[in-house]
Amino acid sequence: MSGVELAGLVLAVLPLVISALEDYNDGLDPVKAFVKWENYLPQYIRKLRNQHVHYEQTLRLLLAPITTEYELAEMIAEPHGDLWRDPTMAEKLRYKLDESYDAYHHTIKDIEKIMTTIAEKLDLERATSITRNDLEAMLLAHGQPKVAQKFEFRKRVKFSMNKKKVKRLLEELDECNKELERFTEKSEKLEPYRKSSKPSIAQKLQKIQTLRGAYPVPLNGLRLSRKAETVTLEEILKDGTKIRLSKKDRYTLAVTVASSILQLHASPWVSDNWSKRDIMFYHTISAHRSIDIETPYVSQKLMPLPGSVKPIGFSSKNTTLLALGITLLELYFGKPCEQQMPENLYMGPDKSLALLCTAHHWYESEQEDLSAAFQGAIAHCLRCFADPSGSLQDPEFLQAAMEQIVLPLQDELYQFLGTR
Template sequence: MVTGVETAGLVLGSIPLILASLEFYAKGIAVTRRCLKYEQQFNSLIVELQAENAIYTNTLNLLLAGIVKPKDMADFLANPRGKSWKEAEFDQKLNQRLGAAYWPYMATIGELNHSTERFRQKLKLDASWKPQFSDEQTFRKYYKRLEFSLKKSDYDDIVGTIRRANSSLHLMTTQAISLEAMQSSSTAGSQSIPNFSIINDRAQGLHSALRKGWQCACHSDHGVDLQLESRIHDGQSDDSDDEDSMQKPFHVIFCYSYNGQRTQQSVPAEDIPWSWEEADVQMTIREESGAGSAQSGKGVRFASRAQKAVKAALKPTPNLRPINNLCAAISTLEKLERDVCLSLLANEYAKQKYGILIYPSKVPPTDTEAWSTLSLRSVLYDPAFSRHSRLQLAVTLASSVLQLHETPWLSNNWGKDDILFIKRAGKIAYDHPFVSQCFNRTGLTQTSPCTSISAMNRIIRNQTLYALGIALIELWYGKPLSALRKAEDQAEADAMTEWNTAHRLVEELYNEAGEKYSDAVRRCIRCDFDRRASSLEDAAFQRAVYHGVVAQLKENLDFLF
């Protein structure tokens, strides 16, 4: 038994066959003198049916967008009798999208199918929906034998039924999509998001602790690379104030010599005690006294923390080694002594909120002399940097902006030179992007000079999000923004030229990247969140950015791959 969904495919395949037959008959009319009086109205019939076929195809495109992957859409529509139309999962997704309109929708498609069958019978087509003769020169002979009508008026009622059905289908489709968007927006507004505030606070605490941890006399500026994570499913809701909300620890790579010195060491290689080390880092928070906690407020919160304290106490920390000097501690790591936990600044809790527990990788890094770092700028043109990797990075960068904004790890005016990848064994780990910080011998962090952008503040409401929008454009096109400029973008100031280019590409992206990705880019470039607030410190604005950018990019990635 043919289902309603399969019928939609049958109609999609039937109308082009009817059109092909009508066009074949039109050629026969053109060579049959006695039938020439029907030529104009027959051609008019063809035009009307072509229009209805286009409307039906466009309606199906709207209906299937988001259900059928873009890369599969052309094949899906080109094979209306294929097995894909018969899959139960496909029918289930349509049912979910159409909701209460599902059965009226399928009934209307049934009317369309009945109308195409009537067309076939009136045109005397065979069971394969083709004319019963193949030579238009014999049209007169078969016209008399088969007795099919050449009068347009004899087909007007069928075309009228098709037109009304098409109109109903289009209306139900657009209504379903609008309702789906409204429901999605409403659901997004009520859904919890990761507690980015706590992640942000801990990232700040990590930097503060690391800054105090390089108490060495090395003639080198050490580097710490912080791996960027999407953390979309990490932790509890943004409404929770639970400090124990990070499921995944920070992952870092310690570098003996920071960026510029990594390739040109200031000391002989044999005098370098270590080069690279990987580790997971857990933040430890200073607990208040029992009395203070009891007086601080909510009993439920206190009970929760008490349970976690008991759990932490029962969980052993192997080979805990308190340290004050990271460089010295890393240099003492040996293959047989890697199952340790380095407790940095454990004796300084009274001075700061966080200490850190460093768990070195149990497998020592190998061939570190051949390791190198590459910036996003340097790999944009790399053919090995696949579309999937680019879109995955887009999600990670968007989420990382919410995690690291206003911390030393990510400047407001960040860009493709700040996003790094590590190349090992000749391969670039595109799924593990990093940001990097340099800690010099005095413990102070070296930062790049920030270019003044005050002149653009009236246009760019949030520089961090604007930088994300630029990165998203560059990731999609696989080119730096400067390579995408046109003469019309040129302005007196470079910053304005960049803005003009980005502003133009926002609109052009819709024709290439699809709605979700393009919407995310538009919101970042124009800070278009329908809110007065534009600071990521504002909880409501942060939520809007998550749902309007991060979630959209993630949905786009999941749909495409």
């Protein structure tokens, strides 16, 4: 069980244990209650309730940076729900806590042991189908609380633990809660230092890009063993009747193309003026689909690096991003950009300004129909193309492009596929 799932299980079982102890206290004979508990039991229940609040608040602080507002609300409302079992969530928490993760996990396990020890002395029903965890079996047997985290029981609850042990367990629980709070606070304080010390995606890409041309390969000794049948993205979009791209295909391609272009933009494989005609797919022999849509290729002539030649007229360092913005528009709507161009549009020497005008007009007119991720990604591409101060050669600029373009598209794809 991951650290996140275990934390959710503890959060779910605390209200059940509190309700059970309250039910036990309500059914006690006053004389027996005084003899056995000396009126300490109501205090212990109140302390356990306070520990529950403390624990929930700490989890909110811990999870807020790695979840959306809606995800956090759902996780708190359904502590035994699917999001707590999501492997992606577990990975995010591990990354956030970094070196503190193991200590955090041990503390959560200590809290689980405390709750298990208390639960063992409560004669509550257990689900027989679950054997891996006593707390989980107890939860499944009682379902959801009726109202305000109050559970109802079919028979009067019995509890066989002395007050000295209850007091000791509550003290241990309090110490564990304080440890979790300290991990959370220190993790937040260390976050800026972790970001500066860990290599970003952009820095990793920069290292790859510096190797460009370091290992030249003579081209005159290369030849194709056979020519495979291919089709370009341009051909697919131009004639959508022969090969239809589903919504899943278009989302998947958007993520693949965006991440690949940003990784390869400074390599000989991607020219500044790339377009949909450079994205190619191999035909397959599958009966389900005629092309391998999940493995696109970049087509580029392997030529010796040219000398520095300045283009005539308007010049931008980010034509790569303009091409990406246009391709994202084309993928989302499933049609080529050329269909949006006025017939009398003057293209100019390098065509980039005409393409920008067309893409901007298309984006503005269809903005409301775009999903949030596509809308933000396309806007970032068009905005960066017109920014003379920015360049993908700058690690911070490249990192921002990854965060504003690739990551939102990736998240939206996961939501569409139902994998998060």
